[in-house]
Amino acid sequence: MLADSAKRLSEDTLMPILAREAADKPLSKPVMLEIYGHLAEFGITAARLHEDFGGSGLSMLDYGLIMEQLPPAIALSLLSHDGSTVRFNAGADEAVRDAYLPDFREGRKIVCTANSEPNAGSDSNTISTKLEIEGDRAFITGTKMWITNASVCDCMIVSCSAGNDERGRPVPQRVLVDLSQSKVGLAETPLAGLKQGHLCEVTFDRTEVPLSHLIGSPGDAGKYMTIVWNANRPLIGLMALNIARRAYDMALAHVTDRKQFGSPLAAKQLVQQDLSDMEAAITSARLTCLMALATLDTGARSNGISAMAKRLATENANRVVHTAMQLCGGMGVTEELGLAQLWADARVFQVPDGTQGILALIHGRDITGTAAWR
Numbered sequence: 001m002l003a004d005s006a007k008r009l010s011e012d013t014l015m016p017i018l019a020r021e022a023a024d025k026p027l028s029k030p031v032m033l034e035i036y037g038h039l040a041e042f043g044i045t046a047a048r049l050h051e052d053f054g055g056s057g058l059s060m061l062d063y064g065l066i067m068e069q070l071p072p073a074i075a076l077s078l079l080s081h082d083g084s085t086v087r088f089n090a091g092a093d094e095a096v097r098d099a100y101l102p103d104f105r106e107g108r109k110i111v112c113t114a115n116s117e118p119n120a121g122s123d124s125n126t127i128s129t130k131l132e133i134e135g136d137r138a139f140i141t142g143t144k145m146w147i148t149n150a151s152v153c154d155c156m157i158v159s160c161s162a163g164n165d166e167r168g169r170p171v172p173q174r175v176l177v178d179l180s181q182s183k184v185g186l187a188e189t190p191l192a193g194l195k196q197g198h199l200c201e202v203t204f205d206r207t208e209v210p211l212s213h214l215i216g217s218p219g220d221a222g223k224y225m226t227i228v229w230n231a232n233r234p235l236i237g238l239m240a241l242n243i244a245r246r247a248y249d250m251a252l253a254h255v256t257d258r259k260q261f262g263s264p265l266a267a268k269q270l271v272q273q274d275l276s277d278m279e280a281a282i283t284s285a286r287l288t289c290l291m292a293l294a295t296l297d298t299g300a301r302s303n304g305i306s307a308m309a310k311r312l313a314t315e316n317a318n319r320v321v322h323t324a325m326q327l328c329g330g331m332g333v334t335e336e337l338g339l340a341q342l343w344a345d346a347r348v349f350q351v352p353d354g355t356q357g358i359l360a361l362i363h364g365r366d367i368t369g370t371a372a373w374r
C-alpha cells in the first residue's frame with residue numbers, strides 16, 4: 001500500500017510538475033517548495049526523524065519502498081534534506097532546534113549538508129573550511145563543492161574544521177548556517193544528468209554565525225556523516241534502479257514493436273537474453289538494496305552491506321540503460337527517445353555518498369577487517 005500510494009504521488013503529482021518545467025534546468029525555489037509541500041503532506045520530509053521529535057520514524061525498508069517510486073531528481077533532493085534534518089537534530093541546542101525543526105519537518109524550509117571541498121572529496125575528513133570563534137561570535141571561511149540543494153536551501157549543515165587534533169588532522173564541527181542571517185556565495189554547477197536537480201559551489205568569506213548554531217561536539221561531524229551515508233547508499237541504489245526500470249520498459253516496448261528479418265526483435269534469441277540479463281540485474285540489485293535497508297532496521301553494523309548495495313545497484317543500473325540503448329538501435333542514441341538522458345542520469349549516482357572505488361574499499365574493510373584507503 002505504501003509503495004502504491006508513493007507511485008500515485010509520483011505519477012499524479014510530482015511527474016506532472018517536472019513535465020511542466022524546463023527539463024534541462026535546475027527547478028526554481030518556488031517549484032521546489034511546491035514539491036516539498038506535497039512530500040510533507042505524504043509524511044516524508046522528515047522520514048528518518050524519530051517520532052519523539054515529530055518525524056515519521058519510518059523503517060528504512062519502508063522508506064526504500066517509497067524512495068524507489070519517486071522521480072530520482074526529487075528523491076536525491078529529499079535524501080539530502082531528510083539526512084540533514086537528522087544531522088541537525090542530533091546535537092542541536094534546544095532553542096535552536098525549536099526554532100528550525102518544525103520548518104524542516106514540514107518542508108517549509110529546505111536544508112542541506114555541505115561537507116565536500118575542492119581538496120576533500122572521498123577523503124572526506126580532510127576538510128579545511130575554517131571555524132574561528134571570537135568572543136560570542138563564530139566565523140566560517142572556505143569553499144564547499146558539489147552540494148545538493150544548496151542553491152534552493154534555507155539552511156545548511158556545514159562541516160568545518162575547529163582546529164587540529166594531536167595527529168594534525170582537522171577536528172570536524174557541524175555548524176548550522178541560516179542563509180537569511182549569514183552571507184554565503186552560491187554558484188550552480190551544471191550537471192550532465194538529473195538536470196532539474198541542484199548542485200552548487202558554496203563560498204564562505206568570514207561568514208558570521210551565532211555560537212548557538214554550533215551543533216554537537218567538536219569531532220563528531222564525521223560520525224553523523226557516516227550514520228546518514230550508510231542509510232543513503234541503498235536508497236541511492238534504488239533511485240538508480242528506478243531509472244534502469246524505465247529504460248528497460250522503453251527497450252521492451254521498442255523490441256516488441258520493431259520488426260527486423262521478418263519478425264519482432266523481441267522474438268530473437270539474443271534479444272531475449274539481453275532482456276533476461278536486464279531483468280536479473282534490476283531484481284538482484286533491488287533485493288540487495290532492500291536487504292541492506294532491512295539490516296539497518298535491525299541496528300546491526302551495515303557499512304559493508306550498504307556500500308555493496310549502492311555499488312551493485314548503480315553499476316547494474318548503468319549496464320541496463322546501456323543495453324536498453326543498444327536494443328533501441330539508432331533510436332537509442334537520439335535525444336527523441338530520452339534514453340540518452342536516462343544514461344546521464346544513472347551515471348550521476350555513481351559518485352555521491354561514495355564513489356564505486358570507495359564503496360568497494362568500505363565493503364572490503366568489512367570483509368577483511370583492514371582499511372585499504374591510507
Ligand SMILES: Cc1cc2nc3c(=O)[nH]c(=O)nc-3n(C[C@H](O)[C@H](O)[C@H](O)COP(=O)(O)OP(=O)(O)OC[C@H]3O[C@@H](n4cnc5c(N)ncnc54)[C@H](O)[C@@H]3O)c2cc1C
Pocket residue numbers: 080112113114115116120121122123145146147148149199348351352353354355356357358372373374
Ligand atoms: C550528484 C552529486 C551530489 C552530491 N551531493 C553532495 C552533498 O550534498 N554534500 C556534499 O558534501 N558533497 C556532495 N557531493 C560530493 C561527493 O560526495 C564527492 O564528489 C565524492 O565524495 C567524491 O569526491 P571527489 O569528487 O572529490 O572525487 P575524488 O575523491 O577525487 O575521487 C576521484 C576518483 O578516485 C577514486 N579514489 C579516491 N580515493 C581512492 C583510493 N584511496 N583508492 C582508490 N581509488 C580512490 C574514487 O573512487 C574516484 O573514482 C555530491 C556529488 C555529486 C556528483
